[in-house]
Amino acid sequence: MLRVPKPSETRQRIIDAVLRIIGQDGIAGVTNRRIATEAGISLGSVTYHFATQHELLRESLLQFVAEETRRLTGLAEQCRSEAIDLDGAASMVAEVAGGKEFDSRHIAPFELYIQAGRDERLRAAATECFAAYDRLAAQILTGLGVPGAERLAGTCVALVFGQQLRRLATGSPAEELVDALLHLLPAGHGD
Template identity: 55%
Template sequence: MNEPTVATPARERILQAVLHVIGSDGVAAVTNRRIAAQAEVSLGSITYHFPTRNDMLRDALLGFVTDETTRLTELAESYRDHGLSIVDAASLTQQVVRDLGWTAERLAPFELFIQAGRDPSLQDAANKCFAAYDTLTVTILEALGVPGARDVASTLVATIAGLQLRRVATGVPQDVSAAILRLLSA
């Protein structure tokens, strides 16, 4: 996590703190006092920017996926004109997954997705997150010339997310590229 600084706007520091706390100690640990202390903002700043706890959770999840999708889209675009094959793309995905640092902020979305299953007010944010991942996956698959990209995108996203969750839970790296190749060759 980027350490909060005075130069970072309070709202952004709050959202960074939310992800850090969720990833470290779970959704139940998100309290206004804890977030204010972590973000180095006043308690009033929390309620000024986020009328409810769910607003804070939703915006943290959406902010994470926006940043993540932007990062992955830029990566995909940097390879668009390199003539990648499906095998190359699967290998690149494996490299990205392997190099992913498992910080508290990277664990937070898994916690928020589970929380969305319990709290319908977060489901729209979860849907937007998965829609963003699906759209990115369709873009990459279409650039690779994969037929029926839209038909396999959500399955591919779910497979990668499941393998990542398995990695987090077991500590054992997963072979994402093999799974991708199997799915796309079916």
């Protein structure tokens, strides 16, 4: 007997499928037929749960933001409750930046952020996520004793994202990202 998923479960399967498709083939690869196939649901379920592609992209971005914000907030709390040293900071940056592998799960957010640049209705969700990244960066920098941590946080986040894009485009190793950040620290912290 075929089990029919609950509506909330179906929505989740659709969103998960959308994020996988975006990571594999970009937003242009998101079609209702492909979503249905990838999610293992009927074609009609896609349009039943999401009337427009904008709604689908927005919900996917919001879900990513919610999950990422929870993850980053937990890491920031960990930095606040435990003393962080340079090795711990480097390890955390590597974890936030996606570890060693760059797969479709790591590529999809970039596609969604680019889409937010084109569609102002998606910008609030992207802004929320970047604020969480900034808070974590500020906490790490503060833990390392870097003066002006709050002011530098956004720049560090931008560097991490730029390095991630570089990794994506060139296949360069994750260690280059951490090394780039360590060179920015004041004398005595990065050497």
